[in-house]
Amino acid sequence: MKPTVKTYQDDIGLLNELKRQSSKGVSKDSLHVFAHDDERTDCIVGDCGAAPAAIADLVAERYNESDHELTSVFRRFGFAPDESSDLEERLANGKILLVIE
DSSP: OOOEEEEESSHHHHHHHHHHHHHTTOOGGGEEEEOOSSHHHHHHHTOSSOOOHHHHHHOSEEEOOOHHHHHHHHHHTTOOHHHHHHHHHHHHTTOEEEEEO
16 A cells, blocks of 8 residues: 655644654554655754754654655655655655655
């Protein structure tokens, strides 16, 4: 079964959803966050050394790869090439993605 993808504008919406998923009993191993490298999202994916503890505690993996690396990651999750392109475009437009397995 293909994972669910939710798109967020900022870390507050993401954090609220992560808390919701956790309260529903969803394992952190089933939650994966994707964000592109810009100042606003670096901390979400853990690259600034001060990732919000709540986010780090609630997800299994956080990704901040470039386009060609993302394609491989999205393929591992079962997304087709056109779906991967759509997800990459969302990231390029500053969105944050939560992939729920």
